[in-house]
Amino acid sequence: MRFASFTHDGRQSFGLIDGDAILDLGSLTGSGLRQALAAGLDNALARKGEARRLPLDALTLLPPIPDPARIICVGRNYLDHLTEGKNADLPAYPGLFLRFASTLTGHRGPILHGPASDNLDYEGELAVIIGKPGRHIARADALGHVAGYSCFMDATMRDFQAKYSATIGKNFPSTGGFGPWLTTSDAVGDPGEGLTLETRLNGATMQSSSTAKMIFDLPTIIEFVSVFTPLEAGDVIITGTPEGIGRARKPPVWMRPGDVVEVEIEKVGLLSNTVVAE
Known part of the structure; x- marks a missing residue:
């Protein structure tokens, strides 16, 4: 459904x-x-x-959950993405940062290109939506807390991320494309078994990978997150991006006003956003 x-x-x-x-x-x-x-x-x-x-x-x-209490994002969660960032050291635990609900925009909504930076990058990701609340969730029980999945465009001001933090670089207004809908977990299955994930910019494939390549799979992430915060129905976990980001290309590829960026995930859906000057 x-x-x-x-x-x-x-x-x-x-x-x-x-x-x-x-x-x-x-x-x-x-x-x-x-x-x-x-x-x-x-x-x-x-x-x-x-x-x-x-x-x-x-x-x-609108974003499937327009008003989540928590948007918890995992960084550096695909090995090839680590390598393209010239840092192949495997992390010992999931690296987390937060997004604000005010940064979300729905399917066909605008990704805002702010005047503060020209380094607007794309990151296609799998979004996980919690359905059953819990705290100290055991790995074996983790997928039972998932209501469903969606697509996410984690658009990032790379220079702000590099100079200050991921939280600042990823919390500009209307930079979190989220949608088009919530596809229930029974229709998707276990993402750890591998869902094809593609990001396209103006029709050109920029990222093509599988969710099976995550360093930390979804049960591990849910178990880890639920140690420090109780998870509630409607909370959103963004699971990281694979290789192919614009910053790692030579020359770098930045999104510009008028660009159309798409994230398509097997069994989940197709999210499309247009970049618009703020």
Whole structure:
């Protein structure tokens, strides 16, 4: 199943994707997708027969979870990405940084190219959305806490990242493309078995890899994160990017206003964003 958050006629809601339409569940539950996950999606699905059917092309898609309490990102999580960054030393534990919810933009939403830097890079990544809350989650139980998956464009101001920190370089407004929807975990399976991940810039493939190449797999990440913070329904974990980033190319490839950047992940979906001058 696939669930999306959206706006329609000035109203925000969420629903179940059904072909070329969405069944508007939010108008029945009076909640967003994060709240519906916390209450149990079965409660919302039990009323899908009452839901209004809205055509997808009449909606503006939002990030699947527009208001996550936590967006936890993993850096340096693919070996080939370490190598292209001239640092092949394997990390001993997942390196984490945080994103703000205000940096998110949905499918077909803008990635803002700010005036402070021309070094806007792309990073295609798998996003994990928590469905079952927990603390001190055992590795063996970790995937049972996942509601589903989405695509993420972790657009980064590289000079700010290098000079200050990943948190600063990755928290410019509207630089976190997220979508197009949440695909439930039963439809995707275990990402550790390998999902093809591709990033394309203006139609040219820039990154092509598999989630099986993660240094720290998803159960390890969830176990590690849940030691220091309780995970809640709707929390988002971004799992790292593979090789092929613009900074590592000679000459470097930076995104410019007018560019179209896409992230496509097998079984999950296709996220598309256009770079727009802020």
